[in-house]
Amino acid sequence: MSSFKAGIQKLGKAMLLPVAAMPFAGLIMRLAADDMLNIAILGAAGNAIFGNLDILFAIGVAIGFAKAKDKAIPALTGFLAIATLQKGLEIMNPDVNMGIFGGIISGLVAAWTYNRFKNQKLPMIFSFFAGEKFPLTMVMILQTISAAIFGIIWPIIQNGIDSFAAMLVGMGALGVGIYMFLNRILIPFGLHHVLNTYVYFDLGSYTSPSGEVFRGEITRFINGDPSAGLFLSGFFIVMMFGVPGICLAIYRAAFKEKREMVKGTMGSGAATSFVANITEPVEFSFMFISPLLYTVHALFAGLAGIVTYLLDIRIGFTFGACIIDYLINFRIATNPLLIIPVGIAFFFLYYFTFYYLIKKKNIPTLGREEEKEYADEADESEKDISLASKNYAYMAKKLLDALGGVGNIEDAFSCNTRLRVEVKDPSVVDEQRIKQLGISGMIKPTETNYQIIIGLEVTYVMEELNKLIQSN
Template sequence: MKHFLQKLGKSLLIPIAALPAAGLLLRLSAVDMLDIPLFQASGVILNNMDILIAIGIAMGLANTKDKGIPALTGFLAVSVLQEGLGILNQNLDMSVFGGVVAGLVAAFIYNRFHQTRLPSMFAFFGGEKFPITMIILVMIPIAGLFSVVWPYAQSGIDAFSQMLVGLGAFGIFVFGFFNRFLLPFGLHHVMNTYVYFGLGRFETASRETVTGEITRFLNGDPAAGYFLGGFFVTMMFGIPAIALAITRAARTKKKETKALMSSGAATSLITGITEPIEFTFLFTSPLLYFLHSVYTGLAGMVLYLLGIRHGFSWGAGAIDYALNLNLSDRGLLLIPVGLAFFVLYYVTFYLVITKRNVPVIGREQDAEAPAKSEPGTMHSGYETIAANILQHIGGRENVIACDNCMTRLRMKLTDTSLADETKLKQAGAHGVIKIGRHDIQIVIGPGAAHVKRELENIIERES
């Protein structure tokens, strides 16, 4: 189950890759900004997240390197589901959950039937093409089943949504806390998907109903954004404060530590990607990471109590903050709140690191210097980093499969015990997570996709 949830979380990142361009174009072309109606077409991405999620899950869970047929299978699955529900009950809308169901069924059908052999006269429809036929036949009765079941499920989901929203500040605290707390396991994406794209409903001026905090916020819902705003505090102020505390607490290799922390802080501030900093203290001090999770929840809670509402299209960095400021409520007040949290983060982390002698970067005993070439910032270092990682995970023979999300390599190995965590970190990894005997995640940073590609090139050359 843990392995399945890991793969599901990774799969949900595939459609999210479309959000930066879609969200930024939608906001920039709005009436209160550049007013370019044609560019508003990018909003179709946000309004069809169920289709993208179905395709992403089918691709991510399919046991094949060629993802084309699984993607088509996922699209057919969600299309038949939507049409079937519309025929039987036009008032039903499974939204993001329809995408999840369709994607899971599509992945199962592909993995089960992609090697099916048919008689010679039907051979064209066999093999990898057979799931295309099967998914249509399977999804029709599934659509019929959900036309009966979904009204009850929808009532339960609506009740949960109302409960979460009804909890007010505490509900926002809980979401923020678990968003960080589940990040080391890659499971936060599963929870985020519902809140971002399924929580609540809003009818736009064009009489279209949209769901989810992100979609509702960008479409002008005055009740959306409370579950999102706290992340601006964490990513624009909290993470840089942590980086400063680690830098100031360093006893050795201060220049290397400062360079690494500065890069990670800038990445978080501008793009909202936090893992390069978080994984420098996650395993060395679970106490600090617990406090970080608490502060993330507390940030959202404070903004809610102060009536500050803000949102983003893909990441709570400075770009989204500036672009969406006109859609916010009291968005400028987020800055003084952020500065207060900067002080809270810095004082807490500096005192815990120094008083408890936490062996973060710059305070390790007899440790080698942090990697000088930060992955994601120096293209020339990708091949070297990939070669070193391959060496320290047991070589090509130990690799079964390799994939990546925005910041991590997600690998399946014959034996994870052969992976040397210390040497992997010296090779450029920010963190290493072993999940059982076969699965491992190696936190690289924004350059994870480049490292993965070089890793595959090296494996192919050595084969």
């Protein structure tokens, strides 16, 4: 269980890279669309992120699981892993698209390869390729094998999901609800796009007055099929109302002194979901912290699908289930006005449920880190030390000493507000001394993992800590 928790912590770290880039990328993609500003080069910047999420996840996972202070080689190993897998799959089966799942697998393979072979010795004539460079060679070999395996088994997995999606069609409202639930619950594994592909582009058939045949919920709706849109309508409830409700709950549940910081993050997340149909920045902020909250989110998404089906709401999208597509497709939709009252009801359902669970279960969502706590032996000078002094170098030095020195650091990185450290020997860590340094709190998710809550200035403390680590 301890190893599992440590793995979840590292997986959460791996999500920081793509998540950090998503909000702005999603907004500029929507603003750059043909029906808005129509600036192609602006949209290309957003597509650079969302068109390469598998690469970002591969690099992020490799960095998160690699045991190294300098993450440059692990990051390159992660890139080579996903690049090799992609090219191998093109040869094995050009129709295979593993999406984010391929990125996560590649990142894990890259991290394992780096950890296993980073100290590899070779004959003198090949010494240039030894040590940290050797994983760059090995990962290409291993991912070539992975491409051969997934090229064979992934179509079977994909066909199974396609068959399951076809079965949902015959289940009416319950089928739509199950689809919406699975759409959310599969996101952490990157498998939702496989289910979506069938629903979006192959579900059902419609022959236009001109005799042209169209397949898929999205394609049929845009081309005038009055029966299309039942599998898509629920997304408007979740993206335009549900996710903003989550954001408000996280903001309101945050400690008062931290709400200003949370407001910016959650406000951006709500706007991105409402305007651009991008929910990952919000969902990834709590899915690994609390599987309970994420399961509730998926259940509510399923409920939204059932309600819109029973109310015969039929509306589709091209870019995504956001306010822009809602307005654009309003004229050709069935009962689109009902989206507003149903959405408002779900906004409050999401808000009150999430707020209650966060507070009742004391879930450490953004802004709910532990309060400051001092040991009895802390003297007045230690209590006066705070990050407001801007003495980041001093703070980093004292933290490093309390953590057992450079030799005891297995891994260290920072997220939005926390310094996350993995140590080799927890028995030499002076936890009380850490708490006396003016930090906001400390969480110990596993025996060897520490989350030191510093606040927004953690970036500067991490910078100074890296200098100390690299100089030794």
